[in-house]
Amino acid sequence: MAIIVTFDFPGAGPDLYDTVIHRVTAGQGFTRFEDVSNPGLISHVAGPVDGGFRVTEVWESPEALESHAKTFAPILADLGYADAQPTITPAHNVVVN
Known part of the structure; x- marks a missing residue:
């Protein structure tokens, strides 16, 4: 079952996002996030919201997210966001164009 995963980072801006993405891509020998292998990732979108x-993201399953979290969790912890917990919702429908 696909899931919708939402992370909110209060007080953060695009610099936090760019730093995390840079660490992930550089750590795997890439320069673009879309080149990194993320098995089970259906879609990813990021942007500013009021106050953060x-x-x-949409993942094929909770297990795919758990595997992916092993890459991101240490980076977020290093940047002071160890307690960042996503909101996870079952997807009723997913359309990919």
Whole structure:
């Protein structure tokens, strides 16, 4: 079952996002996030919201997200966001064009 995953980072901006993405891509020998292998990731979008920054993703399953979290969790912890917990919602429908 696909899931919708939303991370909110109060007080953060695009610099936090760019730093995380840079660490992930550089750590895997890439320069673009879309080149990194993210098995199970259906979509990823990020942008500013009132008072912070939001990342929303659609994953094929909770297990795919758990595997992916092993890459991002240590980076977020290092940047002071160890307690960042996503909101996870079952997807009723997913359309990819």
